[in-house]
Amino acid sequence: MKSIHLKYGKDGYILGLPDGLNITLIHPPFQKISEFPKVNYEDDQLLKNKILDLKKNISDLSIGISINDKTRPVPYQHLLPDLLKHIHSFGIDNHQITFFIANGTHIPEEPKTQTHIPDFIKANYEIISHNCDNRTNIQYLGVTSRGTPVFINRLFMNCDIKIAVGNIEPHHFAGYSGGVKSVAIGLAGRETILKNHKLLVTDEAKACNFLTNPLRQDIEEIGTFSSLDFCLNSIKDSENNLIQVLWGNPSEVLNKAIPIVDSLFLTKIKHKFDVVIASAGGYPKDINLYQAQKAVTNAAKITKKSGLVVLVAECREGSGSLAYENYMKKFSSPFEIIQEYEQGKFEIGPHKALQFAFIQTQLKVGLFSSMDTEIVKSLLLFPISNLNNYINEMFLLNKNLSVAIMTDAVITIPKEGA
Missing domain, CATH: 3.90.226.30 (LarA, C-terminal domain)
Incomplete structure (x- = not known):
């Protein structure tokens, strides 16, 4: 045997x-791993240009960072230190940064008890656990071309700069995780998620399909309503090895990730x-x-x-x-x-x-x-x-x-x- x-x-x-x-x-x-991937923030002009475009005092800026809940294996201990160092290099203080746990319809849990969130984040920054049924903290933004009403976390929408940090891998009906999905679904109201997920019964709503996947394209449209500025997304292989880390415009990040994810899975x-x-x-x-x-x-x-x-x-x-x-x-x-x-x-x-x-x-x-x-x-x-x-x-x-x-x-x- x-x-x-x-x-x-x-x-x-x-x-x-x-x-x-x-x-x-x-x-x-x-897949053979050639090196441990990192983002070279020293050459990055994206965040700098966004701050300049806002024309606000640095001390008045607010930054919202969306992170996943415990069901998603995202290597935050690797991703967040360099990102926060980059943000702080512009003179932005801890109290100006808020983390939002993108629970979707999952039951919200007390942030301080979440073991997947690094201790230094829990000790130094405000963390809000999103509740899709809390109508007080959900803002209506419009409706997609497929008829999905767009409700997104109000406190996240109030932030001057919006960032999503997550992982990109195949998703069985959304095509891929990551990109705008962490906000478009993770920080959405229940009505938004319900209407979007009704599209899962269509033939094209399947893993590793992006362009002709109506559910995923609806997510992308929801993402435009959210005005998400940047994504920091990791790609890991089946053995949890970090293969790639991508930073930038949400659409560009996902477009770069898709061929890598396809080759892996x-x-x-x-x-x-x-x-x-x-x-x-x-x-x-x-x-x-x-x-x-x-x-x-x-x-x-x-x-x-x-x-x-x-x-x-x-x-x-x-x-x-x-x-x-x-x-x-x-x-x-x-x-x-x-x-x-x-x-x-x-x-x-x-x-x-x-x-x-x-x-x-x-x-x-x-x-x-x-x-x-x-x-x-x-x-x-x-x-x-x-x-x-x-x-x-x-x-x-x-x-x-x-x-x-x-x-x-x-x-x-x-x-x-x-």
């Missing part, structure tokens, strides 16, 4: 595989498989089912019809959405979920049920996690308590199974037509 170490939570999981099982390992392409697949074992990629990608579901989207693309996807995700914080759990109580099949959507009902949180349902009409989905088995069943997934035993039993029943193991399924994007 051979074994494979799967990313699972923070510690991993050793998957034992019976001899003779037909296994194909699928992972993003390997688009993966050629020769054929489909009976069974796909899909690790979400460990913590924080598998912090909850809400995040880990993205792995199923990619795994389903390489699974035969009526086949099986086994999602390997610790889900230490459960489903990640009480609204999703409560919504699922009224359904007994994925077809019922789709039927309700077709009647015009769509909600954030419960939209995860719809994403699962579209897949479950074509194949089976099992979950190996730390979640309570009854909760897993209520979500119309079948729980797997012992993955090694399950694989062995499956092999005994059919020794001709073709099995794929996706080691980083959230960011492994099957290349169509490969």
Whole structure:
């Protein structure tokens, strides 16, 4: 018997595989790292020119910096020190800078308890945790050409200079994370996010698609309303190595990032498989089912019809959405979920049920996690308590199974037509 170490939570999981099982390992392409990337702010004129254009006293300027919540693996300890040094070089003090945690529809948490935020940030700067339902702190800015009402955090909009700091990687329906998305969705009101995310059911709303992705193009338009000035975005590979850091105009940053991200994560697949074992990629990608579901989207693309996807995700914080759990109580099949959507009902949180349902009409989905088995069943997934035993039993029943193991399924994007 051979074994494979799967990313699972923070510690991993050793998957034992019976001899003779037909296994194909699928992972993003390997990229050699030439050097540790940094932004050369000494040659940067962008921030200087913006400050000059504002024609205000330095002491009167305010700067808003959007950062992601704990579900996004952004290397802030690497990105923020140099950025802040650059900002402070113009004579801007700590009290003139405010950080905004871009929670989107995620539940806001106390900033000082957030372990993903460096301690020196928590000790020296004001931090505001965005709440998409706090209408007092949300400002209406207009409507996009696709009919999305644009509501953005009022305090962020009041800042003279607006910066988004995040990570760019494939996103299963927005095409890519990063760019203006951290503000356009992360600091948006619920109405904005709800209307935008209704576009996820379109065929072109998929990973690594930008130009013809209506959901992503709507995000870009929301971003223009936000008047976001700059982005500082990192690109990391599947092993968490920092590949590139980009600084500048949001559109230019994303345009430079896309070919790099595609080279890192688009993966050629020769054929489909009976069974796909899909690790979400460990913590924080598998912090909850809400995040880990993205792995199923990619795994389903390489699974035969009526086949099986086994999602390997610790889900230490459960489903990640009480609204999703409560919504699922009224359904007994994925077809019922789709039927309700077709009647015009769509909600954030419960939209995860719809994403699962579209897949479950074509194949089976099992979950190996730390979640309570009854909760897993209520979500119309079948729980797997012992993955090694399950694989062995499956092999005994059919020794001709073709099995794929996706080691980083959230960011492994099957290349169509490969």
